[in-house]
Amino acid sequence: MADPKGFLTTPRRLPPRRPVAERVRDWHEVPAPGGLLPIINAQADRCMDCGIPFCHDGCPLGNLIPEWNDLVSRDDWLRASERLHATNNFPEFTGRLCPAPCESACVLAINQPAVTIKNVEVAIADRAWQSGYVTPRPPERLTGRTVAVIGSGPAGLAAAQQLTRAGHTVAVYERDDRAGGLLRYGIPEFKMEKRHLDRRLEQMRAEGTTFRTGVDVGTDVDAAELRSRYDAVVLAVGARAWRDLPVPGRELAGIHQAMEYLPMANRVREGDYPRPPISAEGKHVVIVGGGDTGADCLGTVLRQGAASVTQLDIHPRPGDERAEDEPWPTYPKIYRMSAAHEEARELAVSPEADVDARVFSATTVRFEGAAPDAGRSHGGVRALRLIGARTDGRSGPGTERVLRADLVLLALGFRGPERDSGLFDQLGVELDGRGTVARDASFTTSADGVFVAGDAGRGQSLIVWAIAEGRSAAAAVDRYLGGATTLPAPVGPADRPLTA
Numbered sequence: 001m002a003d004p005k006g007f008l009t010t011p012r013r014l015p016p017r018r019p020v021a022e023r024v025r026d027w028h029e030v031p032a033p034g035g036l037l038p039i040i041n042a043q044a045d046r047c048m049d050c051g052i053p054f055c056h057d058g059c060p061l062g063n064l065i066p067e068w069n070d071l072v073s074r075d076d077w078l079r080a081s082e083r084l085h086a087t088n089n090f091p092e093f094t095g096r097l098c099p100a101p102c103e104s105a106c107v108l109a110i111n112q113p114a115v116t117i118k119n120v121e122v123a124i125a126d127r128a129w130q131s132g133y134v135t136p137r138p139p140e141r142l143t144g145r146t147v148a149v150i151g152s153g154p155a156g157l158a159a160a161q162q163l164t165r166a167g168h169t170v171a172v173y174e175r176d177d178r179a180g181g182l183l184r185y186g187i188p189e190f191k192m193e194k195r196h197l198d199r200r201l202e203q204m205r206a207e208g209t210t211f212r213t214g215v216d217v218g219t220d221v222d223a224a225e226l227r228s229r230y231d232a233v234v235l236a237v238g239a240r241a242w243r244d245l246p247v248p249g250r251e252l253a254g255i256h257q258a259m260e261y262l263p264m265a266n267r268v269r270e271g272d273y274p275r276p277p278i279s280a281e282g283k284h285v286v287i288v289g290g291g292d293t294g295a296d297c298l299g300t301v302l303r304q305g306a307a308s309v310t311q312l313d314i315h316p317r318p319g320d321e322r323a324e325d326e327p328w329p330t331y332p333k334i335y336r337m338s339a340a341h342e343e344a345r346e347l348a349v350s351p352e353a354d355v356d357a358r359v360f361s362a363t364t365v366r367f368e369g370a371a372p373d374a375g376r377s378h379g380g381v382r383a384l385r386l387i388g389a390r391t392d393g394r395s396g397p398g399t400e401r402v403l404r405a406d407l408v409l410l411a412l413g414f415r416g417p418e419r420d421s422g423l424f425d426q427l428g429v430e431l432d433g434r435g436t437v438a439r440d441a442s443f444t445t446s447a448d449g450v451f452v453a454g455d456a457g458r459g460q461s462l463i464v465w466a467i468a469e470g471r472s473a474a475a476a477v478d479r480y481l482g483g484a485t486t487l488p489a490p491v492g493p494a495d496r497p498l499t500a
Helices: 037-044 065-073 077-085 091-097 117-130 154-165 194-207 223-229 258-270 292-303 339-347 423-427 463-482
Strands: 146-150 169-174 210-213 232-235 255-257 284-288 308-312 362-369 381-388 401-404 407-410 414-416 450-452
Touching: 037 065, 037 117, 065 077, 065 117, 077 117, 091 117, 091 194, 091 463, 146 154, 146 223, 154 169, 154 194, 154 232, 154 463, 194 210, 194 258, 223 423, 232 423, 232 463, 255 258, 258 292, 258 407, 284 292, 284 401, 292 308, 292 339, 292 407, 381 407, 450 463
Parallel strands: 146 169, 146 232, 169 210, 232 450, 255 407, 284 308, 284 407
Antiparallel strands: 362 381, 381 401
């Protein structure tokens, strides 16, 4: 512990963001370049090195947070990188994308602002790459066993890297044309530039992992035949079956799922399109859904030059402080403003919103549109009608509103893995009552030698849970193939986040 009084003498400080007017004109990451290093040592010094660090429980990866905080405070970046990578395969991903439940569980957060754990993490990861500390770690010997990983999101990548380093021959199958899953096509560039992903993929290739993109297992390749060619299979296909909004007018043109819209914007950044087939440019946009995906849509809409944008959240506006029924160290439902909401507020492009871009306690009851023309079987959407929702789910009297809408984006979450291919039937894998892949305590499915990791088994969750499950499933596969394992298993299938 470098400074035992650091948490008393140093206030919490966040790195500066680039000016809104600048950043909405490009797709680069929001933080100002170089803004972390001048402040990060003192921020790491705020860590109390408490006797029972609850941040370990807030993070399913079991990150050794007090240890690398102390090392950063002493400018020992090499050892900090070693401790960080001991529990997390991809800290530059989580340091940018995770909502940091570790900070909510920080002991200092009982009565003070938490340590900026997430910022320390990403500073270590970026410094490690810049200093050449991150290098390929190929296995010393091969086991002769083979594993197919289906899906290249964070769970699949973590499982593949762990198994490759254990000496198994691993091939990752991805139905998209590039590896990365939602990290590639779901996460906007302004939240994580894809150079970070590409750099990790190159590391994995150098370690021996093979990537086979553009292969939809269950459609392009028979899953049972694939299983017969490998000693084990890991299903890491995510939970990409989106929820819809079956209200009158849903058939109108101009209403799209978020995961139809966001990948097209990302493909423009990859050079696949000169402009996105679905664009918000010059349009009045309504985003239905108040979660992170909705915020990703918001930031993307602003960068495409929308005329206006409003985001609808069915829940009431959260409070600014923890509620009594959400005590420390749980992750509280409090009012948070993402970078995209900050942009919408400053640009004043949401005239109908209650605050920043959002209308809270809003339930969509119908879409209204123009008559169809000769080129379309359905007319285009022109408006969205909503009513205010009370806490009991009923509508309040006199709360009906009509929002102008030329483009509507549905960001309502996901129901589980997609089932329109033959993947599960061909493998003989059973689903549970939630529609996710059924598994036992060893991440094993109902089919011998077939394991499941990440959202496909857990349901929609956070990136840290996906990586943790990928690591744990890799340990289970390693034990299945060799009778024992030394790979870490930070979580079990039944483990859940700290919630009230």
